[in-house]
Amino acid sequence: MLDDPTRQSLIDAAIAVRAHAHAPYSHFHVGAAVLDEQGRIHAGCNVENAAYPVSQCAEATALGVMVAAGGRRARALVVVGHASGGAWVTPCGGCRQRLREFADPDTPVLIVGAQGLQATLTLDELLPHSFGPDHLSST
Numbered sequence: 594m595l596d597d598p599t600r601q602s603l604i605d606a607a608i609a610v611r612a613h614a615h616a617p618y619s620h621f622h623v624g625a626a627v628l629d630e631q632g633r634i635h636a637g638c639n640v641e642n643a644a645y646p647v648s649q650c651a652e653a654t655a656l657g658v659m660v661a662a663g664g665r666r667a668r669a670l671v672v673v674g675h676a677s678g679g680a681w682v683t684p685c686g687g688c689r690q691r692l693r694e695f696a697d698p699d700t701p702v703l704i705v706g707a708q709g710l711q712a713t714l715t716l717d718e719l720l721p722h723s724f725g726p727d728h729l730s731s732t
């Protein structure tokens with residue numbers, strides 16, 4: 594599904610937007626990019642706030658940008674961060690649920706670190722036994 598040029602474009606977009614992260618408190622810069630059902634790429638960075646809990650993750654920004662642009666399905670998501678020791682920067686629990694709203698169980702989530710692509714996980718691997726919109730559609 595995710596051809597090589599598209600994968601690379603997604604990664605490039607996430608790397609580029611990471612440079613705009615507003616992270617004066619954690620100093621941990623994150624970029625994310627989502628591919629929508631129209632083949633468009635939407636990018637977002639983390640946006641921290643002096644009132645710490647109000648801070649927003651890069652994935653939340655990217656998904657919000659997608660929705661604002663009229664995108665309704667996330668076909669792939671890339672997260673870029675440079676964690677200490679080269680650990681994977683995977684979406685936080687809240688962002689896994691945010692992605693669940695717009696993605697399928699097999700939607701790929703690509704984890705990119707300082708040295709490049711580290712892992713490709715599915716949404717279902719990140720958020721098994723999840724609750725989503727389908728749970729609300731029948732009585």
Ligand code: THU
Nearest residue numbers: 619621623639650651683684685
């Ligand atoms: N952060 C993200 O934006 N995405 C992740 O997947 C992990 C964490 C942000 C939130 C906060 O601004 C900073 O990284 C440190 O947690």
